[in-house]
Amino acid sequence: MSIERPVTPNPYDLLPQTASFALTSADVTDGQPLKDDQVAALGNTSPQLAWSGAPEGTKSFVVTCFDPDAPTPSGFWHWVLVDVPADVTSLDAGAASGDLPGNAFHVRNDGGDAGFMGAAPPEGDQVHRYYFVVHAVGEESLGVDADASPAVVSFNLAFKTLGRAIVHGTYQH
Template sequence: MSLDRPVAPNPYDLLPRVPSFSVTSTDVTDGAPLDDDQVAATGNTSPQLSWSGAPEGTQSYVVTCFDPDAPTPSGFWHWVLVDLPADVTSLDTGAASATLPGKAFHVRNDGGEKGFMGAAPPEGDMSHRYFFVVHAVSEPSLGVDDSASPAVVSFNLAFKTLARAIIHGTYQH
């Protein structure tokens, strides 16, 4: 069976436009291959992220990692971290496995776990893109609980996102 298919568009280009702010990482270089630490089979560790310049009125953050290139119609959610307090502007490497600040929590990724799942494209498939996104949220809580799906989180973000900061890495197995 062949997995040949067109490259999916950048999913954030398909959402309502919002301002951007800055996100950097010591572990992810924008547009470059991911380090082994961010690959499921060799590290499975969430990357360090730091952000600045979120707009006034930001009351919390949501951090996600999404792969639009998975061979599914809905892509693949690798990480969904909800309700980070507004005074948090960085996450250390491996933060997805540590005690989270404030009332922050994970919802299940598409691998079925609450936390980060590293890159794991099918062997021989095209290069996949992993969009690490920090969403500045207009409310102190997104209004979902830890049983929400990534799609429900994303739906709520459509109405409560003030700005987005995006960095993406790639990986090909």
């Protein structure tokens, strides 16, 4: 199945510019295919992430994974982890299904679960991009609760983000 459509732009290029900082991963190589562990049907494991150089004034982080290439007008949110304490600068592989640091919590991904959902594009569809983003937030709490949608989290981030660190992988089924 291929749903013919143009490739969407990098969604973060469409947002107001903000400071950037470093994000690395042992599991995601920027612009390269995801490992099987990050695919829903094969491992469904959140990747290892480490970040440094967050802007001064950072009081918490939000970690997300977004697929802008899903055949929907709103893309597909695979992971939304909110209120990660500012002293946390890495997450181990599988952290989304373990104990979360401090007061951090998940909001439901677009698959309906609180946690990480691995890559799961329609079979035969175009290559999908998975943007893993760490957002530096200027407040200890983003001000949402676990019932918020990923869109509400993103809306709040528009006003509270001090910086963004991005790495993206790809996957095609």
